[in-house]
Amino acid sequence: xxxxxxxxxxxxxNIGRTDEVTALSEVDLxxxxxxxxxxxxxxxxxxxxxxxxxxxxxxPSTGTVTVAGKGAGQARKEQAYGIAFxxxxxFEWRTVLRNVELPLELRGMGKAERKARAEEMLTLVxxxxxxxxxxxxxSGGMQQRVxxxxxxxxxxxxxxxxxxxxxxxxMTRERLQSELLGICAKTGTSTVFVTHSISEAVFLSDRVVxxxxxxxxITASVTVDLPSRDDAGRQSPPFFDKITEVRQALRGTPLKxxx
Amino acid sequence: xxxxxxxxxxxxxxxxxxxxxxxxxxxxxxxxxxxxxPSAIWRxxxxxxxxxxxxxxxxxxxxxxxxxxxxxxGVLAAMVAxxxxxxxxxxxxxxxxxxxxxxxxxxxxxxxxxxxTSSIPRRLVTAIIVFxxxxxxxxxxxxxxxxxxxxxxxxxxxxxxxxxxxxxxxGALPYVFTGLRQASSLAVIAAxxxxxxGGLQTGLGSRITSAAAFTAYPxxxxxxxxACLLGLVFYLTTLLLERLTMPWRTRLIA
Numbered sequence: 001x002x003x004x005x006x007x008x009x010x011x012x013x014n015i016g017r018t019d020e021v022t023a024l025s026e027v028d029l030x031x032x033x034x035x036x037x038x039x040x041x042x043x044x045x046x047x048x049x050x051x052x053x054x055x056x057x058x059x060p061s062t063g064t065v066t067v068a069g070k071g072a073g074q075a076r077k078e079q080a081y082g083i084a085f086x087x088x089x090x091f092e093w094r095t096v097l098r099n100v101e102l103p104l105e106l107r108g109m110g111k112a113e114r115k116a117r118a119e120e121m122l123t124l125v126x127x128x129x130x131x132x133x134x135x136x137x138x139s140g141g142m143q144q145r146v147x148x149x150x151x152x153x154x155x156x157x158x159x160x161x162x163x164x165x166x167x168x169x170x171m172t173r174e175r176l177q178s179e180l181l182g183i184c185a186k187t188g189t190s191t192v193f194v195t196h197s198i199s200e201a202v203f204l205s206d207r208v209v210x211x212x213x214x215x216x217x218i219t220a221s222v223t224v225d226l227p228s229r230d231d232a233g234r235q236s237p238p239f240f241d242k243i244t245e246v247r248q249a250l251r252g253t254p255l256k257x258x259x
Numbered sequence: 260x261x262x263x264x265x266x267x268x269x270x271x272x273x274x275x276x277x278x279x280x281x282x283x284x285x286x287x288x289x290x291x292x293x294x295x296x297p298s299a300i301w302r303x304x305x306x307x308x309x310x311x312x313x314x315x316x317x318x319x320x321x322x323x324x325x326x327x328x329x330x331x332x333g334v335l336a337a338m339v340a341x342x343x344x345x346x347x348x349x350x351x352x353x354x355x356x357x358x359x360x361x362x363x364x365x366x367x368x369x370x371x372x373x374x375x376t377s378s379i380p381r382r383l384v385t386a387i388i389v390f391x392x393x394x395x396x397x398x399x400x401x402x403x404x405x406x407x408x409x410x411x412x413x414x415x416x417x418x419x420x421x422x423x424x425x426x427x428x429x430g431a432l433p434y435v436f437t438g439l440r441q442a443s444s445l446a447v448i449a450a451x452x453x454x455x456x457g458g459l460q461t462g463l464g465s466r467i468t469s470a471a472a473f474t475a476y477p478x479x480x481x482x483x484x485x486a487c488l489l490g491l492v493f494y495l496t497t498l499l500l501e502r503l504t505m506p507w508r509t510r511l512i513a
Contacts, residue, residue, distance in 0.1 A: 056414075057413060079415065081414075085407055085410075087407055089411055091408065091426070091429070092507055093507050094429075102425070103415050
């Protein structure tokens with residue numbers, strides 16, 4: 001069973017008004033179990049819209065979205081996915097631990113159990129010593145790690161991420177990318193990751209889906225198979241080859257123009 | 260050391276101001292009915308301390324009950340108004356009209372509605388005055404929800420009530436306390452001034468008017484000092500409550 005199936009989805013905003021805009025046109029996307037897929041494209045190509053459709057934060061105008069074999073709405077109600085945004089979006093009045101506990105709390109999990117689970121998640125992102133802190137006491141990178149821990153807390157089969165590292169500096173970013181890969185490998189989570197960094201997409205993904213704007217649609221799908229996903233992987237020739245391939249797909253120029 | 264540095268300047272300024280006041284009055288031969296010397300007020304305050312204390316208790320009780328009732332009503336009304344958007348739009352001009360009303364001027368009318376020995380009119384006036392800042396600030400807080408928080412709660416399939424309890428209310432707390440801080444001083448002013456219009460003669464306001472009527476100006480001022488201290492106690496208690504209720508903010512300052 002595929003983690004996500006998006007079939008011939010079109011999304012039009014402000015239907016029937018003068019500012020009507022087609023954000024997505026006839027999009028098909030399948031994410032396999034355990035697969036890491038990045039969505040990349042220029043601003044306004046609808047990559048975030050596509051992610052939000054999968055999350056059932058908005059509904060498609062036409063077409064269907066299936067998550068883990070269920071309709072997107074049903075999957076959301078069952079918390080079949082975890083989500084993280086560009087801003088950490090932590091609740092400032094809750095301690096770090098209680099932030100991670102929140103989705104579990106809303107599921108009706110018992111106090112002791114959810115505390116244990118939240119602590120486990122914080123250990124996963126390397127913040128086990130910060131459970132009692134308030135979000136405002138943490139750096140941006142640490143807050144984002146808490147947000148990831150929160151997204152993983154319900155141990156969802158699917159992780160949706162909308163430029164989660166977009167607001168971070170390059171050093172923190174690369175460290176968190178490696179951590180994320182480690183976590184995904186450990187938990188077997190399928191991931192849909194929105195970014196506009198080519199190197200980030202190539203480094204993280206099994207497959208990079210390239211989109212173009214007006215109307216938003218998928219123009220290419222680049223399968224990435226790096227020898228290793230660590231610092232050595234970042235230096236390897238296949239890494240740079242894939243970056244070039246994705247860049248050309250983004251520009252829409254044929255692949256063979258590079259001699 | 261740091262503490263002393265932040266406390267010392269206002270204390271020095273305050274002491275200097277009182278010394279200047281004393282010198283102006285004694286050297287300038289200012290008549291005591293215009294402005295009594297601080298030393299005279301202090302003597303009266305010490306002599307009348309039992310009376311000031313009892314009057315402050317009477318006014319303070321009225322202010323506290325009015326404050327609590329007005330604040331609870333303000334928060335509840337804001338919660339209802341924020342729940343239904345059309346209600347918000349209707350309620351804001353309505354609250355503005357209520358605020359523009361010289362509510363203190365209602366005191367004599369309210370006095371006639373109840374027995375002359377009743378404290379209810381004063382508590383009512385206080386509650387009405389407190390209502391406005393609490394209502395307006397709380398409503399603003401309840402309406403300003405981080406869009407990411409809204410979406411997150413949506414992905415958690417949280418119900419409207421859960422959302423209100425876990426996100427809206429705690430998020431609005433800083434705003435509630437902004438309103439309460441304004442309201443706490445207003446409550447004391449309202450409770451004291453409402454006593455100027457007759458009724459029970461137990462509170463600070465009635466003591467001030469009767470002392471002034473007997474041309475006992477230093478004594479009137481002693482009760483004014485009592486009212487000032489009472490207002491300060493209310494304000495500081497609210498600040499303390501704010502710190503205790505929102506530990507995530509105090510930790511930020513530390």
